[in-house]
Amino acid sequence: AQTVTQSQPEMSVQEAETVTLSCTYDTSESNYYLFWYKQPPSRQMILVIRQEAYKQQNATENRFSVNFQKAAKSFSLKISDSQLGDTAMYFCAFMNGGSGNTGKLIFGQGTTLQVKP
C-alpha cells in the first residue's frame, strides 16, 4: 500500500525568506502523480503544484518549486519569497497513475506553515 509521510508538523519562516517542506512516499508503482495542496483557514484545499513521475524535470509554479527525487521517493516543496498569504496547512499527496487508478489521493499528515512579518 502507498503511504505519504510529512515529518514536519509545524514550520515558520520570515516574510520574503525561503522555506522547504519535506515529503516522502512509499510505492512500488512506476507510474504515479504527486501533488502539493494548500489548506488555509478557509478550509478549501488549493492545488499548489503537481509532478508526473515520468518527468525528470522538477515542476515550478511562480514562487513554488519542487525537488523530486524519484529514487529516494522524496518530493519536497520550496516556497521562495514567502508571503503572509502563504500561511496555511500544506499537504503532500500521491495518486497512482496505473490502469487500476481509482482517482484516490493519498495525503500526508500535513505541515502547518506560518509566515511571520
Added chain:
Amino acid sequence: ETGVTQSPTHLIKTRGQQVTLRCSSQSGHNTVSWYQQALGQGPQFIFQYYREEENGRGNFPPRFSGLQFPNYSSELNVNALELDDSALYLCASTPRQGRRVGYTFGSGTRLTVV
C-alpha cells in the same frame, strides 16, 4: 467558471441519525470524489463517482454511501452516525483525466455528531 460548492457549511447531528451532504462539481468536471478530514489530519478517501457509478472506494463501512446525478453533482449519505464521524467532509471534482490536472476541492461541510 464556478468552482466546487458544498452544502451545508456546518451541520450538527445526533448519534444514530442520518445525514446527507451535497456537492456541485466544477463546470466540465464529470468525476467527483469525497474525503473525510479529521481535525489536524490529512483527508481520507471515501469514494469516487464517474458517470453516476462508484468506481473506487476507500476503507469506509457501507453506511457511507453516495450518489452522482446526470449533471455530475453528488451526495454523500451517512447512516447511523457515530461520534467518530465528526469531521470536515470535502468534495473534489475533476475531468476524467484528473490524475494529470489535479482535483478541485470545495470548502467542505463541517459535521459535528453529538
